Amino acid sequence: MHAIEVKNLHKAFGDLKAVHGVSFEVAQGEIFSLLGPNGAGKTTTISMLSCLLRPDEGEALVMGHSIKDDQMGVKAALGVVPQEIALYNDLSARENLTFWGKMYGLRGAALKKRVEEVLEIIGLTDRARDRVGKYSGGMKRRVNIGVALLHKPKVIYMDEPTVGIDPQSRRNILDSVVALKNQGMTVLYTTHYMEEAQELSDHIAIMDTGKIIAYGTHDELVKIVGQMDRITLTVSTDGGYVAEAWKAVGGVKQVKAEDGTIIVLADDSNQVLPSLFETASAQGARITSVDIQEPNLEAVFLHLTGKALRD
């Protein structure tokens, strides 16, 4: 049984189709990332999978429980780490965890024990009595994650958990995600940071405008752009002549001129760059900027959508 099975989910808000025919499967014990820019439909998808939104169409099963017909079963199997910090600032970390533990059905000694364990996991035992409102952003993020771990869920959703925090806290969170996987949890992770998806994920689904535009492992996705380096250049004169001249350079596989820039796909950028400079000079043009991208998810997204992931 898959931890999560999503079949043709649709959700619209008025005329806006936020999620449009999304389907994917997440195996138990893996980290699955939904990668896409803001507004791609990641949070709407997560919201439907956590029973916060009812899909207009389609179905999803979480640990075998239908998000339509067995919401309590889905919620009991799930831990959700929302994008925004959802805690009570006027309660301490321990009070927050205790309250949320009760909401997940924990009671008595078991609750107390689990709260202390989670405090240990998130590294806040020493500050457990302080009110969350006094915590740094990174500490709040850790408590935010801790809440989702209280009932030892089979599946955990993490919706952009590293947004707006310092590098050290970000590192801690990424490490904790890997640790959760090692404990056997299934993690559905959404992010618009290509590096995070690349580092963490067993499988990645790239989303844009409410649809999954690519799906697979990192290596599988990178193959979409053919393992070629992508060189983006601007020149001082009309790029058309220069682009035509570059097509004849050895090692260059493809040249495309658009919006004042010229994109060159090549097997090895280091090898072709000197020739590109020489050819441009021979055409009376001067190269004013160069950007080299080795094959990665950013390049995949750019290749598939024609825009950068962070646009």
Place this chain on the structure above:
Amino acid sequence: MKILDLALKDLTRSFRSVFAVAFMFGIPLLVTGMFYLMFGGMKGDDTGFNLPQTKVVIANLDEGGTGFETAMSQFPADENIDSMGDMIVSVLQDESLSNLMHVTVVDSPEAARVAVDAQEAGVAVIIPADFSAQFSSLEGQAVIEVYQDPTLTLGPAIVRSVLNGFMDGLSGAKIAVNIAIEQTGSGDPAFIGQIVEAYLAATSSLRDPAALLEVRTPVSAQAEEIPLALRILGPIMGGMMIFYAFYTATATAETLLAEDEMGTLPRLFTTPTPQATILGGKLLAVLLTVTIQVVVLLALGALIFGIRWGSLPSVLLFAAGTILVASAFGVFVNSFMKNTKQGGIVFGGVLTFSGMIGMLPIFAFSNPSATLETISLIVPQGWAVHGLFQSMQGAAAGDLALSALVMLAWAVVFFGIGVWRFQKRYA
């Protein structure tokens, strides 16, 4: 169980907020305390309010007259009553009037008038040298001059009232003397003295100065013997309690919207907790918070200010009605708000406006008006105030039934609409 967990979480948060606690308890107590201090607290005389003591100076020039030796025997020997003027001084200096006036005797009319002019005294009473002689003369007219500070009204009026009472008595005696002299043709001083003695014996007021001035208090106050200050503090504190109970309920219910904005409400919806339980817990928190507020304020009002809220069953009925209708009102109002940013309009507009209408009978407590009370009943706060007044006036629980039923009806309607709208919103 989760309902209680949710409610207790909200209670903890509410009572950790200095702002919330200040509005729940601080302001009602502070305002009542200010009125308490304005009226000089509750210590001392517990049977009524005190009029300010009037300073009276008397210039008694009366040289006495014939025929009063026997009459003077009506007064204690140690008072040295030798003339009618001495009688007036004795009356005004009587201990029974000491809380109303402080009497000083001066030697001359000028000294008396100067004391008034210098505002060292409020009233000067000048008894002329021939006062007793005029009284005993068949044709004579005994006149006392009262010289007063024109800026004062109450004190001089009291002095004049005492003097008028006394002079009425003397006039009666003089009439009796004159009739006796005319009918008998006897001017024998001993005979005159006997007549005066008999008249004085019959008119106790001349020997009981307190009887010359009757200070009356309103019938209702006399019946319950409640000090005026308490009659003011009770409605004020009760009104504050009702006003801020509605405020607290609305503010506590607003946490539903605040939690939605904070993300904790959506997160609650991701836990295996039914939506009805979550909403129920939030609403229970409103009810518990207002209950604590009302109970604490009633208790503190009684303990600190000595306010008598009424019999226990009546107070319980009034308090239960107030708690229910305030809580339901808070839920109802919030169900129409899109977000907490609209809270300013609600708190500043809806709550203040409806609260002011409901408090009309309290603003006019010194001059009760049936019209104002009727107007106040168009808002739920007005019914709470109505119940408060009934309870404070000693109405039995049965007499509060109508108020309680109306508050319950308001509560059911408000609660029903509010819950329906919230369920629809979060469905």
